[in-house]
Structures are given as structure tokens and as C-alpha cells.
Amino acid sequence: MSAADNGGSQVKSAVRTVELLEYFAGRPGLHSLTTVQEAVGYPKSSLFMLLRTLVDLGWIETDATGTRYGIGVRALLVGTSCVDGDEVVAAARPALDRLAEDTAETLHLARLDGTHVVTLATRPSPHHLRPFTRVGRRLPAHSTALGKALLATHTDDQVRSLLPPVLARLTEHTRTDREELIAELHTVRAQGYAADREENTLGLRCFGVALPHRSPARDALSCSVPVARLTPAHEQLIRDALCAARDRLTPVPRQR
Structure with missing residues (x-):
């Protein structure tokens, strides 16, 4: 040989x-x-x-x-080491703690992995009615607020090369047409956050923001809340808290 x-x-x-x-x-x-x-x-x-x-x-x-x-x-052991040694996870922990206090809802930090997002850290809601999420959980990007926030940092052509024309349906609310999703991503870019309206799990809405440490972004924060507990005022509080957390985590440009 x-x-x-x-x-x-x-x-x-x-x-x-x-x-x-x-x-x-x-x-x-x-x-x-x-x-x-x-x-x-x-x-x-x-x-x-x-x-x-x-x-x-x-x-x-x-x-x-x-x-x-x-x-x-x-x-x-290797997976735990990966999370424990990750700089973004370490930097995001105080932000997740503050978001948990501000929203009293379940928080996630996740990373884009191909066509999916993988959960890197969570903070559970103190409410009895709450979603269960574990570190390492892998979910389709197109049906989650986390994923859509991250996909919105890509160009339309990049999204087309990443996702198939027909997307998997997880609930009756899931967008299954790639071009319709791309149109929604335009709105995500304009408003600065993404929303999952029971597209991944019935009875659960989520809001997400990308962390601009890279371009395109690789990591995102989200907040999940049961529809039964979501009021317009609570939704506004969640969106504002997420955007504030993103801004606090945005790297400050170095002075030349």
C-alpha cells in the first residue's frame, strides 16, 4: 500500500x-x-x-x-467540554440570567449547524407550564425563531443553497415553501428579530435574535412562551429584552 x-x-x-x-x-x-x-x-x-x-x-x-x-x-464528556469551553456560551451566561429575570420565560442560546440549530445553553421558566429543552437538542432552522434569526443574516442566494425548495412540516403553521420563508426573512432583517408562531411546537411561540459576532451570524438567543400566557404587553417585553441582550453582547469595534 x-x-x-x-x-x-x-x-x-x-x-x-x-x-x-x-x-x-x-x-x-x-x-x-x-x-x-x-x-x-x-x-x-x-x-x-x-x-x-x-x-x-x-x-x-x-x-x-x-x-x-x-x-x-x-x-x-466531549460534548460537555465543547460547551464549557465555548467563548460565546461563557459570554452569554450573564445575558441569559438577566433575560430569565426580566421575562420569567424559557431562554435558549443556540448555534446554526447546517440546516438545523443546536441548543448550547438554556434557562428554564419558573412557571409550571413551560417548554422542556435540553442542551444538545437539534431543531430545524426554518421552523424556529432561532433559526430564522440566523438565516436572516445570510443572503437570499445563500439561504437557497442551504435549504431545499420544500421544507419539512412540523405543525400546521410551519412554512414549507422556501421562497415564502425567504420573504419572511426580509421582514426579520428589517425588524431585528424573528418569531416562531407555533411553527415548531403547537401551543408555543418563540422570539429570537442573532448575535452579530460573525457575518453571517452563527449564534442566537431566543425566548419561548406558551400561547396561553402570551399577551401583547408580555410579547413586547420579551422582544425588547432580547434586543437589549443582543446589543449588550455585540462586540464594540476596536478604535484605530
Whole structure:
């Protein structure tokens, strides 16, 4: 085997490892070798050896029979390290705490990941009626206030290259036409915030703002509130609080 071939083989192995971890991360529970093989398409013998290696290293776990596989604790440790060491998460913590006091609703910090947003930090509402969100949760960008706030920092053509023409429907209120979504993003840019009107979860409305640390933006803040508790005055308070938090987190230009 040549050095080039060896290098290519190593890259292929790395890609397969990452794809396997992403497969298990997106499918909680334990899965048989056959189920995994049908999903990823790798030769069964190669897949088995790769799974056993990942089990030995703690990235994958098995049941008592050793025939069913799921994500391992090592992935949790690395994921926690990613969040704990993230500069944006650290900078946003005081803003999330203040938003929690100002709104008494559930707050999120999330990052754009392809066509989805991933939750990096949360602050739960003190109310009994509240949404449940965990760090690491992945949601479609087109149906969330977080996602729309971030997509609005992209050009129309960039959004077209990112999203398919027909978008997944999560509720009866979800926009499924990409061009209609792009038209809404124009409004988001003009008003400075995005809204999710029960487009991701029935009975829940959300408002989001992008954090302009990068261009296009990568991170956003949002506030989720049950429709039953949302009044016009409360909505205005939430929007104002989010925009103020964004402005406090906006980097000050360096003086030359």
C-alpha cells in the first residue's frame, strides 16, 4: 500500500467513525448490527470491527448480550467540554440570567449547524407550564425563531443553497415553501428579530435574535412562551429584552 493510499484509508476510516457517532447521536436507544448496517451501508464485517473499537474506547456502549449498540458516555464528556469551553456560551451566561429575570420565560442560546440549530445553553421558566429543552437538542432552522434569526443574516442566494425548495412540516403553521420563508426573512432583517408562531411546537411561540459576532451570524438567543400566557404587553417585553441582550453582547469595534 502506498502512502497516498494509506492516507486515503485513514481519512475514510475517520469519516466512517464520525458518521457512526452522528447516527447514534440522532437515534437514542440501542440498535442491532443489522439495523445500523442497513442505515449506514458499510460492509458488515468492517462495521463490526469499527463498532468493537469504539466500544473499547468508550464512545459506543452495548447491552448485556453485546449485540445492540448505542452512544457511549465518552461522547457526553466531549460534548460537555465543547460547551464549557465555548467563548460565546461563557459570554452569554450573564445575558441569559438577566433575560430569565426580566421575562420569567424559557431562554435558549443556540448555534446554526447546517440546516438545523443546536441548543448550547438554556434557562428554564419558573412557571409550571413551560417548554422542556435540553442542551444538545437539534431543531430545524426554518421552523424556529432561532433559526430564522440566523438565516436572516445570510443572503437570499445563500439561504437557497442551504435549504431545499420544500421544507419539512412540523405543525400546521410551519412554512414549507422556501421562497415564502425567504420573504419572511426580509421582514426579520428589517425588524431585528424573528418569531416562531407555533411553527415548531403547537401551543408555543418563540422570539429570537442573532448575535452579530460573525457575518453571517452563527449564534442566537431566543425566548419561548406558551400561547396561553402570551399577551401583547408580555410579547413586547420579551422582544425588547432580547434586543437589549443582543446589543449588550455585540462586540464594540476596536478604535484605530
